[in-house]
Amino acid sequence: MSVTVRIPTQLRTLTGGTGEVEVEGATVREVLEALDARHPGLGERLFDEDGKLRRFVNVFLADEDVRFLDGLDTPVAPGQSLSVVPAVAGG
């Protein structure tokens, strides 16, 4: 079973307009790399030159910010959903 990744509007030009993509992966990093393999170009939008998440990219696993978990190394179970959300909101 695969992992569902929710894609924000800003990245849907790269996913052919779709807001949800199913990919395989055992960690957050693997899931996002699989996403980039499926939709080339997504990776450079999510990661900086050092391979870290960009400052304004938030990733949530089952509604929890992965920075409160193990970041990109957080294990992902099949059937879970991952959300990519721009950080610039709120207040």
Added chain:
Amino acid sequence: MSFVTGLRCRECGRPYPAEALHVCDFCFGPLEVAYDYEQLAARLTRERIAAGPRTIWRYRDLLPVDDAAPVDLGAGFTPLVRADRLAAELGLGELWIKDDTANPTGSFKDRVVSVALTKARQLGFKVAACASTGNLANSVAAHAARAGMASVVLIPEDLEEAKVTMTAVYGGTVVAVSGSYDDVNRLCAELTSEHPSWAFVNVNVRTYYAEGSKTLAFEVAEQLGWRAPDHVVVPIASGSQLTKVAKGFTELAEVGLIEPAAPRISGAQAAGCAPVATAFLTGADAVAPVKPRTIAKSLSIGNPADGWYALEAIRRSGGSCAAVTDEEILEGISLLARTEGIFAETAGGVTIATLAKLAASGQVRSDEVVVALVTGHGLKTVEALSGSVGPAVTIAPSLSAFDAAVGELSGEGQP
């Protein structure tokens, strides 16, 4: 006329048109409104501003939306109060309180919402929405009612009762979410993608919304006789207000309304939610998110969107940043009320307690002209004070009972 030239990513500089956009498509960086400052410098005068309404709209040339009839309940031009008694308590000299409790719905949020919904209406949005810690909810619901727009307001379920009532009364849809503000915020960021026809004021209209906070700087400078103070103390939730206050003073100098000035900007946070203060004190170059736990619910943003920029503005200006405990927040509320007759909500308690702390450590100095921003009314968070203030005594309705009880209490003999 409008002096807006477009939007620009703060991170990578990519240009965008002045539409309903809030983050850079490429790097997710926040978009900023760009103005034609040369034109502004040529056109804008103190007299032109003074001839305007006694609201934020007197500064319309420096705001991102031009509309002859803005969505307006009268936000802004709130009192700047000289606070000599508070200054004496804190060992400071010239101290002023910017009393934003006097806004139509009791907080500075009326400034940003009036700007956001005026722009939203112009862009064709029919629904006003937001994620809120309470004050924004009050303001969005009220301004939407004023504009004849529908509203959908999302709040954490544990909000103060007054803030819920003060939102629901305006007849919009109030949705309480089981979770923290950061959960609500994330949900709204996702909803924005699913409901592109809704104006989430602090998400997809945030670029315009945030500009409203510049009016705090504009008013302070005008009310001081067109000069910048030396030091401003600003509470930090998302960090947007502090960033925009700094921008406001820079812009005034840039268009020639004040002498070039770089006031020190200091940030105030609650110890139970201090991601920016922690980064400042540890010298970190990133703001690590936290799980908030404080009575200052209006500042309970554990993952502040503009935290990094607030930190940068504080450091660049030579300001400071500190965090205060819940106990100190309550003392701050009482101190301001007792010395100056201004009743602030918990966020105001954070500002005053932080001001006291920075004054005690010499980081706010007695030779500086200091302005502290008190951004929300105490009636919104009365339960924070329950048990700590109340009647001095309860008596029978007789003169003898009064004399017996109050004669002693007053301590000054006959009134």
